[in-house]
Amino acid sequence: MARVFSGIQPTGQPHLGNLLGAIRHWVTDQDEHDCLYCIVDLHSLTVPYEVAELRDATLELATALLASGIDPDRAILFVQSQVREHSELAWILNCVATMGELGRMTQFKSKSSGRDSISVGLFDYPVLQAADVLLYQGERVPVGDDQRQHLELMRDLALRFNTRYGETFAVPEASIPKAGARIMDLQQTDAKMSKTGGTELGTIWLLDPPGRLKKKIMSAVTDSGSDVRAAPDKPGVTALLEIHSIVTATPLPVLEDRYAGAGYGTFKRDVLDALVAYLEPIQARYAELAADPAEVGRALGRGADRARSLAVPTMERVRDVIGLLPAPAA
Ligand code: AMP
Ligand code: TRP
Numbered sequence: 001m002a003r004v005f006s007g008i009q010p011t012g013q014p015h016l017g018n019l020l021g022a023i024r025h026w027v028t029d030q031d032e033h034d035c036l037y038c039i040v041d042l043h044s045l046t047v048p049y050e051v052a053e054l055r056d057a058t059l060e061l062a063t064a065l066l067a068s069g070i071d072p073d074r075a076i077l078f079v080q081s082q083v084r085e086h087s088e089l090a091w092i093l094n095c096v097a098t099m100g101e102l103g104r105m106t107q108f109k110s111k112s113s114g115r116d117s118i119s120v121g122l123f124d125y126p127v128l129q130a131a132d133v134l135l136y137q138g139e140r141v142p143v144g145d146d147q148r149q150h151l152e153l154m155r156d157l158a159l160r161f162n163t164r165y166g167e168t169f170a171v172p173e174a175s176i177p178k179a180g181a182r183i184m185d186l187q188q189t190d191a192k193m194s195k196t197g198g199t200e201l202g203t204i205w206l207l208d209p210p211g212r213l214k215k216k217i218m219s220a221v222t223d224s225g226s227d228v229r230a231a232p233d234k235p236g237v238t239a240l241l242e243i244h245s246i247v248t249a250t251p252l253p254v255l256e257d258r259y260a261g262a263g264y265g266t267f268k269r270d271v272l273d274a275l276v277a278y279l280e281p282i283q284a285r286y287a288e289l290a291a292d293p294a295e296v297g298r299a300l301g302r303g304a305d306r307a308r309s310l311a312v313p314t315m316e317r318v319r320d321v322i323g324l325l326p327a328p329a330a
Contacts, residue, residue: 003170004033005138007040007080007129008065009195010058016204016275017183017193019068020246021144025177027069029142035075036136036307037065039300042080042087042128046121047111062296064206067286076310078303080132085311089131090124092318096161097127097153106149130154134161135311137170145181146192148174165321168314180246186220189235207283210276217272228259228267237264244271247278 006026008014014023029035041058058079070077080086102108105126112118121128129150133141134157141151151174158169185191187202194203201216208216221236230238230252245252259267289296319326 001032001034002139003137004029004035004140004142004175005038005133005136005172006036006142007038007043007132008061009044010039010041010054010061011044011195012053012057013060013064013206014068015193015195015198015206016243017144018195019206020180020183020243021177022142023065023068023070024180024246025142025175026065026075029140030071030074033140036138036310037070037075037077038080038132038307039065039078040080040129040132043125046119046125059293059296062300063286063289063293066289066296066299067282068206069282072299072303076303076306077299078307079300082300082304083135083307083311085135085308085315086128086131088315089135089318090128092322093127093131093134093157093161094124096157096164097130101153101156102126105153107146126150126153127157130157133172134158134169135314136307137310137314138172139170140175141172142175142177144192145176148176168317168321179242183243184235184239186216186236186239189221189239204275206279207286208279209283213275213279214272217268217275220268222264222268226263228262228264229256237267240268240271244274248274 004026006022008018008022026035026037039058039061041054044054044057062077062079065077066072102123108123108125112122130153132138133154141147141154143151151172155171155173158171162168162171183193185193185198185202186204187199191198201219202221204213204216217240220240222240223234223236225234228237228241230241232238241252241255244250245255259270316326
């Protein structure tokens with residue numbers, strides 16, 4: 001059993017990219033691995049945010065994760081800021097990471113471009129992310145394609161720390177799915193679906209009711225021609241085919257055969273039906289869970305306790321090897 005760790009920012013409900021690129025794998029990993037899933041609220045402080053909304057967004061995301069099939073009795077589901085060791089280890093790793101390597105992070109460059117005030121936290125974001133995983137001796141990190149570079153940095157930091165101070169951390173590996181690693185915005189097919197910066201019509205949310213899904217799928221950008229096949233010159237159709245393939249667990253070539261000569265209208269209606277069928281049970285479960293937010297809060301509390309019992313021994317070891325006195329007993 002490998003130790004699996006992944007994280008997601010509490011920016012409200014997940015979109016279809018989060019669901020198909022990440023959360024779906026988190027759910028299946030629970031059967032075979034020892035999993036920790038973390039709602040990374042400290043990462044959300046790195047860019048301007050609404051104070052009044054963060055707490056609700058955190059609970060909303062926890063509810064969505066539970067509704068999607070994360071089982072708090074098997075996986076450890078918790079909120080990053082409720083385990084203080086994340087911040088503590090991030091500081092120590094700050095003294096291992098270099099300005100040069102952080103300055104090369106493409107996510108930093110894209111998130112900071114055009115802003116006149118950039119927080120140190122945004123620059124440091126990947127170091128906190130490394131602390132998240134290393135704290136638990138994480139071995140496998142399921143993420144979407146956009147996190148590849150952060151995972152490379154995390155490995156470099158683990159190796160550098162181990163070389164400098166002696167074996168302390170497992171060196172984690174990214175686990176990036178082949179299908180669904182990059183779900184595209186349905187209106188601008190050269191951009192990934194995202195919580196911020198995407199188009200309103202091109203982004204599918206976990207709680208979108210069937211009517212809204214219909215509007216979004218039927219207006220999704222398609223390409224010239226009329227054949228339903230995945231190809232680089234057909235990014236719109238390819239994006240829809242990929243979604244259809246994942247939510248119905250049908251190989252892409254099988255779908256291409258099925259829709260040969262069918263035209264975009266028929267194809268889109270089937271994508272819509274498949275998506276509605278996929279999301280409906282998740283939405284129903286969400287409604288049940290949302291009726292009892294205190295229970296969601298309690299599940300997170302138990303998750304934080306379990307996470308902390310794993311984090312503390314790592315921090316004891318870290319303090320020891322880098323020459324700090326032991327932390328006083330709590
Ligand atoms: P974020 O919403 O940026 O916190 O991402 C949470 C998880 O979803 C990460 O593993 C991302 O790599 C993944 N993810 C985000 N957007 C997409 C997308 N458009 N397609 C596939 N995976 C995504
Ligand atoms: N940066 C990740 C994202 O935007 C979220 C994240 C934070 C994460 N800490 C992590 C992912 C640790 C994996 C492991 O998707």
